[in-house]
Amino acid sequence: MNDMLVCCSGLTKSYGAKPALDHVDLQLAPGKIIGLLGPNGSGKTTLIKILTGLLRQTEGSVAIDGKPIGPETKALVSYLPDRMYYAGWMKTKDMVNFFADFYPDFRRERAEAMCRALGIELDMRVKTMSKGTKEKLQLLLVMSRAAKLYLLDEPIAGVDPAARDFILQTILTNYSPESTVLISTHLIADIEPVLDEVIFLKEGRVVRHDSTDNIRGAEGKSVDEVFREVFRTIPMGGEWPC
Numbered sequence: 505m506n507d508m509l510v511c512c513s514g515l516t517k518s519y520g521a522k523p524a525l526d527h528v529d530l531q532l533a534p535g536k537i538i539g540l541l542g543p544n545g546s547g548k549t550t551l552i553k554i555l556t557g558l559l560r561q562t563e564g565s566v567a568i569d570g571k572p573i574g575p576e577t578k579a580l581v582s583y584l585p586d587r588m589y590y591a592g593w594m595k596t597k598d599m600v601n602f603f604a605d606f607y608p609d610f611r612r613e614r615a616e617a618m619c620r621a622l623g624i625e626l627d628m629r630v631k632t633m634s635k636g637t638k639e640k641l642q643l644l645l646v647m648s649r650a651a652k653l654y655l656l657d658e659p660i661a662g663v664d665p666a667a668r669d670f671i672l673q674t675i676l677t678n679y680s681p682e683s684t685v686l687i688s689t690h691l692i693a694d695i696e697p698v699l700d701e702v703i704f705l706k707e708g709r710v711v712r713h714d715s716t717d718n719i720r721g722a723e724g725k726s727v728d729e730v731f732r733e734v735f736r737t738i739p740m741g742g743e744w745p746c
């Protein structure tokens with residue numbers, strides 16, 4: 505019996521001729537916070553959307569908790585998309601009610617406590633919120649579910665550094681040892697302290713999947729430094745052609 509939470513085998517997704525994901529083999533254990541890292545267009549959002557069931561793979565297989573993607577796995581997954589999808593007329597409390605109606609595993613008290621801690625009033629309308637406040641609200645709602653797999657697509661892109669710390673703390677304190685958090689981000693240095701593992705995606709392929717301890721221990725470098733080496737686009741000391 506495989507005790508991995510996520511298993512992808514030969515996972516391929518093509519939108520046209522070029523694959524966005526190219527024969528990806530991945531196994532994600534429960535109880536980990538994992539960074540999904542790669543340059544623009546490397547396939548991060550595509551992988552996350554396949555795990556949510558929003559996209560279907562072209563080839564290969566994918567399972568969450570031993571089940572193929574479908575209604576059963578959707579109930580186990582809490583997903584933060586890379587863009588806001590709530591109507592502007594909604595108030596914070598409408599969104600809290602929306603989540604409470606939709607998800608049996610939603611913890612209302614926790615969500616309301618986090619709103620209070622962040623100064624997000626329950627009567628505030630989405631359209632009057634700053635971009636960062638909307639992102640914080642959406643993330644705290646997603647993290648208030650008792651899910652097995654949290655898929656966070658760029659959760660800290662639009663928030664200030666102090667709020668980033670709060671959000672990372674929120675992620676750390678809201679997941680259980682049985683659940684895993686997969687976080688896609690370009691802000692590696694900010695998120696590095698909370699990561700157990702990293703996955704480097706390059707042109708739709710996994711070029712490295714390792715623990716952050718291994719990376720730091722074996723190479724004596726931060727994940728951010730290793731990422732910059734793997735994905736350097738201009739050779740050191742090199743120049744762009746005229």
Ligand SMILES: Nc1ncnc2c1ncn2[C@@H]1O[C@H](COP(=O)(O)OP(=O)(O)OP(=O)(O)O)[C@@H](O)[C@H]1O
Pocket residue numbers: 519520523524542543544545546547548549550551
């Ligand atoms: N709906 C689509 N139709 C055609 N091509 C697409 C579509 N969505 C994504 N792609 C292509 O698939 C590849 C992977 O895109 P994806 O959005 O998964 O990358 P990403 O790593 O999340 O990028 P970013 O860091 O910029 O968000 C890119 O080459 C992109 O142009």
